[in-house]
Amino acid sequence: MVMNTPGSATLERLDVTFSALADPTRRAILARLTHGEATVMELAEPFAMTQPAISKHLKVLERAGLVSRRRDAQRRPCRLAAKALRDATNWLDGYRRFWEDSYQRLDDVLAAMRREEGDPSMPGEASSDGRRGNES
Amino acid sequence: MSDTRPVSVVTVGDQEVVITRSFDAARHLVFDALTKPELVRQWLGPSTWTMTSCEIDLRVGGRWRHVMTGPDGEQMAFGGVFREISPPDRLVSTEAFDDDWTGGETLTTALLTEHDGVTTLTTTVRYSSAEARSAALATGMTEGMSLGYDRLDDVLSGLSGAT
Numbered sequence: 001m002v003m004n005t006p007g008s009a010t011l012e013r014l015d016v017t018f019s020a021l022a023d024p025t026r027r028a029i030l031a032r033l034t035h036g037e038a039t040v041m042e043l044a045e046p047f048a049m050t051q052p053a054i055s056k057h058l059k060v061l062e063r064a065g066l067v068s069r070r071r072d073a074q075r076r077p078c079r080l081a082a083k084a085l086r087d088a089t090n091w092l093d094g095y096r097r098f099w100e101d102s103y104q105r106l107d108d109v110l111a112a113m114r115r116e117e118g119d120p121s122m123p124g125e126a127s128s129d130g131r132r133g134n135e136s
Numbered sequence: 137m138s139d140t141r142p143v144s145v146v147t148v149g150d151q152e153v154v155i156t157r158s159f160d161a162a163r164h165l166v167f168d169a170l171t172k173p174e175l176v177r178q179w180l181g182p183s184t185w186t187m188t189s190c191e192i193d194l195r196v197g198g199r200w201r202h203v204m205t206g207p208d209g210e211q212m213a214f215g216g217v218f219r220e221i222s223p224p225d226r227l228v229s230t231e232a233f234d235d236d237w238t239g240g241e242t243l244t245t246a247l248l249t250e251h252d253g254v255t256t257l258t259t260t261v262r263y264s265s266a267e268a269r270s271a272a273l274a275t276g277m278t279e280g281m282s283l284g285y286d287r288l289d290d291v292l293s294g295l296s297g298a299t
Contacts, residue, residue, distance in 0.1 A: 096145040105179035110161035
């Protein structure tokens with residue numbers, strides 16, 4: 001399963017990205033930016049938060065390379081750096097896929113255990129000795 | 137058969153990954169499946185690998201160790217110590233790979249809640265550092281996975297839905 005080890009530069013970038021994603025407000029900001037550019041004022045609107053507070057979150061996202069800001073005179077709209085986010089979520093997706101595979105097999109194991117217990121709602125043969133499944 | 141239930145994987149803070157999944161079974165069954173070797177070896181690990189050794193000494197301070205063999209004969213061994221055992225709702229253990237490359241052991245907390253015959257398993261893996269977590273996530277990646285840009289909305293709504 002462990003076939004190659006990423007270099008430390010990649011790992012460092014992932015750290016920064018995951019830390020950036022770990023905050024629900026920042027995730028909500030990213031979600032808003034998938035619908036297009038927005039200024040700090042527009043981003044602050046849905047939150048009970050001041051613009052400086054939103055700006056702090058934006059700085060974290062910029063440092064993580066997830067958001068870029070155009071130098072448009074005063075407004076400096078923010079946009080999503082989609083590739084960076086896609087790269088970060090690829091990592092999570094692989095981790096998730098590992099657990100999906102294992103848990104699907106666990107589904108089958110649990111179904112067999114329920115039949116063993118003589119669970120009446122499970123189709124298939126129950127264990128003939130009628131033993132209850134509370135071993136310890 | 138019903139559709140497969142989804143697995144949620146989210147990062148929390150700098151060092152944790154939380155994996156959540158529900159199962160159509162009572163809690164005590166899920167707890168058994170997590171802690172009995174003859175059951176664990178039937179489901180844990182990549183589908184192309186086999187668990188060739190599974191030892192579990194289920195008591196506080198007891199050790200556990202799994203050895204997995206891959207399709208080309210490569211081996212991976214990992215294990216740890218139980219810190220808390222509270223059936224059927226809580227299990228806390230440490231874990232480290234024999235050939236540790238992530239820089240430290242992890243602390244895994246499994247919480248089980250049951251409602252209407254459905255058990256939700258919430259597993260929090262706490263890594264020894266942010267770097268260790270990144271390394272684990274990076275090598276958890278399977279080859280050939282890429283998200284289309286048009287799925288980005290789904291991913292973000294999934295992320296913002298998980299706290």
